[in-house]
Amino acid sequence: MSQGRPRSESASRAILAATLDLIAEHGATGAVTVEAVAARSGASKATIYRRWSSREELIAAAVESIKSPPVHDLPHESLRDDLVRLGRAIRTDVSSKERRVLKCIMVESDTNPELRQQQERLMARRREATIEVFAHWQREGVLAADVDPQLAAAMLVSPILTIMVYGHYPSLRSDHLVEQVVDQLVAGLTGAG
CATH class of the missing domain: 1.10.10.60 (Homeodomain-like)
Structure with a gap:
């Protein structure tokens, strides 16, 4: 048939x-x-x-x-290495046209429930992959049991998007932004540093 x-x-x-x-x-x-x-x-x-x-x-x-494909199957060599790989996979080389689209969608998702639902459906896979990295390192004892993997995932992704994609805090843009965000996050979550 x-x-x-x-x-x-x-x-x-x-x-x-x-x-x-x-x-x-x-x-x-x-x-x-x-x-x-x-x-x-x-x-x-x-x-x-x-x-x-x-x-x-x-x-x-x-x-x-216009987004990078989600990252899967990380080698789990260290929390820092996993987070750097995830951070580098966030597409930050967006054009001005793509930046206008992303900003528009961010605003309109608040007022259009169906659009928000469709966005959430597509973002769920990305979010879950990032949350799972934090949960993995929590199970390994690298992160304390009281660390919220969902909040930790937001703490990784949000600064990178805010600075690189949405153009906020332009003085912080650098080739090493991902590593700087990851190092600050790891130090805060593990007490290292």
Whole structure:
């Protein structure tokens, strides 16, 4: 039994790029309609709906497409090494267009519950991988039992995103930002340093 035509990766890329362009140009997700994305990408509305069941799912997928792939299967040589690998995997070389999109999504996720739900669904895998690293080192006795792995994961990711992706604290930007954040975090969580 045939399962239909295979999905074209180039069509998917064009659809996601058109979605990002519309958000960046208008500074909001309101301009993202299936009709507008179809017109800009050259894909049919049916093609878009076959891939994404809602406008919010499409927007979340477009935002996910500009992020680095999640890191899995860390060697667990040390807490610091794992955290540096995770930190370096955060894509910090975003363009000004991508930065506008990320800022817009951050704001609009607060007022659009469906968009927030789609974003959360996609971010959950990344977040869980980072939380698991802290939980692993907690089980190994490197971190105290009262360290909250979820909060520790936020303490790793948030400063890197704030400084590099969102452009806050530009004086802190450096080639060694990840290592500086990790060293401060490890020292605080383990009492080392």
